[in-house]
Amino acid sequence: MESKFKPRPLPLHDEKNLKTMVENRSVYTLRHCELNVFETHQQSEKVKLKFDDMVLTTMMRGKKVMHLFGSQHFDYLPGESVIVPENEEMIIDFPEANAANPTQCIALAVDSGMLSDTLSLLNEKYPKVEKNESWDIDVSCFHLQNTLQITETIDRLVHVSTENFAAKDVIADFTLKELLIRLMQTQARNLILDNYHKHTSTNRFAAVVKYIKTHIHEEITIDQLSNICCMSRPNFFRCFKREFGISPVEFILNERVKSAKQLLMNSEVTISQACYAIGINNLSYFFKLFKRIEGQTPNEFRKTLN
Numbered sequence: 001m002e003s004k005f006k007p008r009p010l011p012l013h014d015e016k017n018l019k020t021m022v023e024n025r026s027v028y029t030l031r032h033c034e035l036n037v038f039e040t041h042q043q044s045e046k047v048k049l050k051f052d053d054m055v056l057t058t059m060m061r062g063k064k065v066m067h068l069f070g071s072q073h074f075d076y077l078p079g080e081s082v083i084v085p086e087n088e089e090m091i092i093d094f095p096e097a098n099a100a101n102p103t104q105c106i107a108l109a110v111d112s113g114m115l116s117d118t119l120s121l122l123n124e125k126y127p128k129v130e131k132n133e134s135w136d137i138d139v140s141c142f143h144l145q146n147t148l149q150i151t152e153t154i155d156r157l158v159h160v161s162t163e164n165f166a167a168k169d170v171i172a173d174f175t176l177k178e179l180l181i182r183l184m185q186t187q188a189r190n191l192i193l194d195n196y197h198k199h200t201s202t203n204r205f206a207a208v209v210k211y212i213k214t215h216i217h218e219e220i221t222i223d224q225l226s227n228i229c230c231m232s233r234p235n236f237f238r239c240f241k242r243e244f245g246i247s248p249v250e251f252i253l254n255e256r257v258k259s260a261k262q263l264l265m266n267s268e269v270t271i272s273q274a275c276y277a278i279g280i281n282n283l284s285y286f287f288k289l290f291k292r293i294e295g296q297t298p299n300e301f302r303k304t305l306n
Contacts, residue, residue, distance in 0.1 A: 004295040005151040006079040009060040009104055010037055010158065022094070023047055028161040031169040032114040033176055035161040036107040040097045047092045053109040054137065055084045056183070058146070058154055062103030067091035074143060076105075081150065083142045083183070086112070106158065110176065118180045129229075129239050130203055137180075141187045149245060150186060153179045185245030192244075204229040205240065212252055216259050217279045220252055256280065257293045264302055271298045 018024045021042045028035040034053075040062075064076040068090060076082065084090060097103045115137070122135040146154070157175045160168050192199065192206050196213075199206035208225050225248055226236035241247045246254070256278040263274040275286040290298050 004079065005146045005148050007058055007060055007106075007146070007151050007154045007158070009078075010106075010162070012102060012104065013039060015041065015099065023049070023092075030161060030172045032111040032173055033161075034109040035158065036109065038103075038105045038107065040094045040103045041099050042094070043097055044094045047094070049090045049092060049107075050087060051084070051107065051109050052086060053112060054086050054115060056108045056110065056179070057082045057084060057090075058106050058108075060104040060106060062094075062101060063096050064103055064105065065093040065095060067093075068142070079146050079151070081144045081146055081154075081183075083137060083139060083144070085139050106154075108157070108179075110180070114173070114176060115180065118177050121177075122181065122184070126242055128243060129205065133203075135184055137184060138187050138191065141191055144183070144186055144190070147182070147186055147245070149182050150179070153182055182245055185243065189244040189246070189251075204231075205243065208240075208248075212255055216255055217277055219279065222248055253289060254293060257290055260286070260290065260298070261294070261301065264298060265305060267302075274298070 013024060013026075018039070018041065022040050022044045024039045024041075026037040028037075040047075058081045059076050059078045061078060065073055066076045066082060067073045068082070068084065068088065094103055119135055126135075128134060144150075153175060157172065157179060160172045160175060192203065192209055196206040196209040200210050201207075207228050211225065211228055212220060222233055222237060225240075226233045229236050231239065237248060240251070244251065259278045260274045263269045263277055264271065269277075271286075272283055275281075275283050280286045280289070287297055290296075290301070294301060296304075
């Protein structure tokens with residue numbers, strides 16, 4: 001299913017103004033990054049692309065098939081981002097692109113000095129809870145579903161890059177740092193979610209995630225979670241949000257809705273049953289929560305499964 005958090009597409013070029021029908025490129029250069037906007041208006045295969053710097057790419061319209069790291073390939077859809085290391089060759093297919101359904105993708109090349117400064121700031125001023133861990137961009141977690149925060153930050157950065165005003169470089173630098181931090185928080189959250197069983201003895205937040213998943217049908221308190229981490233309640237709350245980008249309460253609610261979605265995929269499970277099975281006793285609240293997190297009601301979600 002496509003991510004619901006999709007950046008706003010940019011206006012498309014008229015066909016007569018396109019320099020090429022495949023990966024037509026517009027470039028906006030800032031002090032510490034370069035925004036590239038690519039449009040493709042016809043089907044094509046094995047288009048090669050490489051950047052000298054680390055690149056964050058985000059799909060705005062249409063569909064690509066990305067080939068990365070020699071053998072990995074995957075569908076690339078709006079609402080998703082891909083982090084590509086410097087000098088890594090992308091090979092791209094455009095199976096559905098045409099004049100009526102063009103693809104549009106941005107590629108944000110990030111200056112290595114800006115990345116280094118951001119990592120130094122985080123590791124010196126806001127270190128991770130576990131002493132053996134440090135902030136970094138993890139290229140093993142390169143394909144991401146955009147969060148609302150990432151989408152909003154990308155939208156702001158694109159807006160700044162394409163406008164013309166005196167302070168744009170200063171504002172872009174702040175926004176770029178925010179984007180890098182939100183990407184690392186999302187990676188940290190995804191890595192723990194995907195591998196928490198392997199790290200419960202070495203990472204306190206992995207143990208917390210395991211507890212939440214095991215007790216998702218019960219009431220879960222911040223005091224219970226902070227005790228697992230051997231941290232005070234305020235310190236636990238602050239450190240959890242700093243590393244994962246969302247509060248423990250938001251994390252629990254997201255996990256409850258995620259569990260409800262799994263249950264709703266079974267047509268024999270009623271919406272009321274799914275609601276109570278994830279520890280929520282108020283059906284009206286469940287509908288509001290589901291709509292806020294998923295952008296659609298439980299009934300609308302079920303219709304997308306047919």
